[in-house]
Amino acid sequence: MSRSLKKGPYVDHNVAEKVEAMLKAGRKDPITTWARSCTIIPDFVGLTFMVHNGRHHHKVTITEDMVGHKLGEFAPTRVFKGHTNKKEDSKAGTPGA
Amino acid sequence: MPRLIGVDIPANKRLEIALTYVYGVGRVTAQKICDDVKLDRGMRARELNEDQIAMLATYIQKTYMVEGQLRRQVAANINRLREISCYRGLRHRRGLPVRGQRTRTNARTRKGPRKTVAGKKSVKGMK
Numbered sequence: 001m002s003r004s005l006k007k008g009p010y011v012d013h014n015v016a017e018k019v020e021a022m023l024k025a026g027r028k029d030p031i032t033t034w035a036r037s038c039t040i041i042p043d044f045v046g047l048t049f050m051v052h053n054g055r056h057h058h059k060v061t062i063t064e065d066m067v068g069h070k071l072g073e074f075a076p077t078r079v080f081k082g083h084t085n086k087k088e089d090s091k092a093g094t095p096g097a
Numbered sequence: 098m099p100r101l102i103g104v105d106i107p108a109n110k111r112l113e114i115a116l117t118y119v120y121g122v123g124r125v126t127a128q129k130i131c132d133d134v135k136l137d138r139g140m141r142a143r144e145l146n147e148d149q150i151a152m153l154a155t156y157i158q159k160t161y162m163v164e165g166q167l168r169r170q171v172a173a174n175i176n177r178l179r180e181i182s183c184y185r186g187l188r189h190r191r192g193l194p195v196r197g198q199r200t201r202t203n204a205r206t207r208k209g210p211r212k213t214v215a216g217k218k219s220v221k222g223m224k
């Protein structure tokens with residue numbers, strides 16, 4: 001079910017504060033955050049976020065097309081390097097195709 | 098066979114079915130179109146005269162996005178997802194299911210024919 005329109009988009013409080021400060025200062029330093037579920041609103045465009053993926057902070061530069069998505073959509077949580085090739089597997093975990 | 102909206106050639110079928118041969122028109126839309134232009138849903142497509150075909154074509158193109166335009170719209174939407182490299186875009190790029198379905202088994206529609214890997218245990222064996 002989608003979120004009630006009455007509430008407006010979910011924007012993490014800390015992120016909102018930092019974005020506001022950034023806009024006021026006119027700077028574009030990366031904002032480190034864990035708030036993957038925070039919706040990207042038009043104010044974010046042009047800013048850089050370091051979005052946590054469970055391990056590292058993934059660098060995400062916001063463009064206009066990203067508005068309406070969540071920050072987490074741009075920081076993948078899984079790494080898949082392809083299946084190992086049985087024959088060459090003696091070299092231990094060499095990424096296949 | 099009558100031609101409707103460019104390349105579409107609906108067959109010897111009831112009008113409400115014949116219209117669904119247009120990309121972007123399904124059963125419900127087809128029925129709605131018939132009612133809106135006051136044509137009998139049950140009439141055969143071959144019974145349409147020139148005027149009725151012209152009227153249908155203008156009405157459909159005015160009211161709905163169909164055929165090439167719709168296809169382009171869909172492709173553009175997917176392309177947008179690909180370009181912003183969001184999760185859904187990545188799934189499109191890899192040809193895997195986009196909406197969180199399981200991929201351990203099934204997902205053949207997206208993944209295509211099975212590529213058998215020698216020595217891989219069967220699904221039963223994995224449990």
